[in-house]
Amino acid sequence: MKDKGKFTSVDEYIALHPGPVRKGLELLRKTIKTTAPEAEEMISYQMPAYKLNGMLAFFSAAKNHYGFYPTPGPILAFREKLKLYKTSKGAIQFPLDKPIPVKLVAEIVKWKAKENHSKEIKTKSPKRTSA
Numbered sequence: 001m002k003d004k005g006k007f008t009s010v011d012e013y014i015a016l017h018p019g020p021v022r023k024g025l026e027l028l029r030k031t032i033k034t035t036a037p038e039a040e041e042m043i044s045y046q047m048p049a050y051k052l053n054g055m056l057a058f059f060s061a062a063k064n065h066y067g068f069y070p071t072p073g074p075i076l077a078f079r080e081k082l083k084l085y086k087t088s089k090g091a092i093q094f095p096l097d098k099p100i101p102v103k104l105v106a107e108i109v110k111w112k113a114k115e116n117h118s119k120e121i122k123t124k125s126p127k128r129t130s131a
Contacts, residue, residue, distance in 0.1 A: 010041055010048040021061050024100055028059045028066060031102050035109040053116035057109060065093040066100065073115050074108045081107075 007013050014025045025048075032039065032050050039052040047069075050056040058069040065086075072090045075082065081104055086093040094100050 007046070008043060010043065013043065013046075013048055017061050021066075021096060024066055024094075024096065025059065025061055027100050027102065028068065028105065031100075031105045032057060032059075032109055035106045036113050039113075052113055054119060056112055056116060061096075062093075065095050068092045068094060068105065068108075070108050070112050074112050077111055078104070078108055 007016065010029060014022055014029070017025060029041075029048060033041070036050065036052050036056060039050040039056050042049050042051065044055075044058065047058045047060045047067075049058045055071060057071075058067075060067040060069075069091050075087055075090060075092065079087075082092060
């Protein structure tokens with residue numbers, strides 16, 4: 001088995017995990033790709049990551065949970081719906097022994113894609129100059 005800290009693709013990352021965990025990782029991947037099909041898939045910080053007008057989300061597997069990292073904005077926006085899960089500034093933990101909340105993950109990805117799109121528009125707006 002390859003060293004868990006060195007891989008070059010999402011397929012390789014997922015393949016490193018045991019069957020049941022692999023299924024959960026594939027579900028997170030499928031949910032993100034279905035919700036944001038234009039997103040670019042990559043490895044960043046040695047985790048599966050998705051970029052769409054900026055970073056969209058990361059995910060990983062730990063000993064007792066899946067980590068889902070949509071950055072801080074969605075954590076605040078969805079705080080009520082995330083009460084059942086352990087969260088931090090930019091991360092959500094989904095327990096390995098419970099179903100992944102696919103609809104919630106999709107909602108978060110959609111929200112984050114809109115947030116990124118809004119930021120992209122603002123940064124690309126022409127600068128106004130005074131006459």
